[in-house]
Amino acid sequence: METNQYDNKMSEALEVATKAGYILLENGAEISRVEETMNRIAKYFGVDTGNYYVLSNGIFTTGNSRKLKKSNPNSLSEQFADVKYIPLRGSRLDKVVAVNQLSRDIEAGKHTIETADKELDTINKMPFVKNWFQILSSGIGSGFFCSIFGGGLRDCFVSTLAGLILWVFVLKVSAPHMSKLLGNMAGSFLAASFCIIAIKVGIGVSLGHTIIGAVIPLVPGVAFTIGIRDIVGEDYLAGTTRLVDACVVFFGIAMGVAAALLIFNKIFGGLEL
């Protein structure tokens, strides 16, 4: 009977599959995509007894080689079990796209287990866009979103400045030194304070619109959207976890804005959204 070249490599194959799943999940892919990709990779490397249970912050992988033993009686029976904890983190869609491409390449037969493993390591170390570019896009995004929420031209201008300042703060202070909740509170406090002062000086017009535009870069768009997508895909557990995670961030943002309004109301008085 012809034997597959990957017969005795079940553990390696499932490890590569788990690694791919880890990168996908960490960077904001939906559950169904993670399971599908892991299954696709493992299957190509000759493992069809793998079981994958994916939560929003963990992957459980098990497999056994009983089936392989039937086709090749000389191979040893092998068991594989792995649990990976994956913290809820930001999103890097470029890595999701790269892993997706890799899994297609594997299916097309362009990779061995070793090269696939190496490729996953390179994907994991992919550089993010430059800091100045992030700051610029945060400012531009804030400005245009202020208009989406109904602000006028002057409000958009204030939001743009606030967005620039906010992202400098996020990069230099809150991302490296603060927890998620505190970082969002401090960031939105800073942005809201800037907007209040700008309105008092007379640059902006509508406080509510400028503040909502300014804090938009903090809003967890990916977590929220993927959470919805998971619920649509009937992964309720993962979906609710992500939505709750997003709500905690919203809570932080709202706290920061409310604190800024409270303090500046004591100083200036008569602030209203």
Next chain:
Amino acid sequence: MTESLDMITQTVWFQALSGYFGTIAFAILFGVPKQFYNTGGIVGAAGWTTNVVLAWYCGFSPFASNFCASIVITFLSRCFAVIKKCPVTVFRISGLLPLVPGIGIYWTIYYLISENYPKAFTTGITALKVLTAIIMGMVIVSGIPNKFFKRLFSPRRP
């Protein structure tokens, strides 16, 4: 600056522009690869313009306009995913950004903290309704089999 110039932002073409550039700006922050910036922007602009036009000129409720926008966004995302051969997530996330499904929740929490309970209640209910609308739009388009999109954009047609 005159009032009319200031409010130039509240015209349909400026809103479409905002949808386009706002989407691209946040696509960058979410790490969307360079080659998808333009397409993501188009999906975002299309979804948001649908929402604005339906809400302003056709008198649709937030539920109905967000529902239609969600359908437009998911449909376009799936088309572009097949054309560009990449995960549909990339376009869907970019496209849904202008609708900001979570922003209602931000307001709800804000009103709760500032003890404005009636307003917290109404914004909370509206946020839930908008969320349901977006989910329903997504469900409907997700039900279309992938074959349909593949056949739609395959180079060889029977």
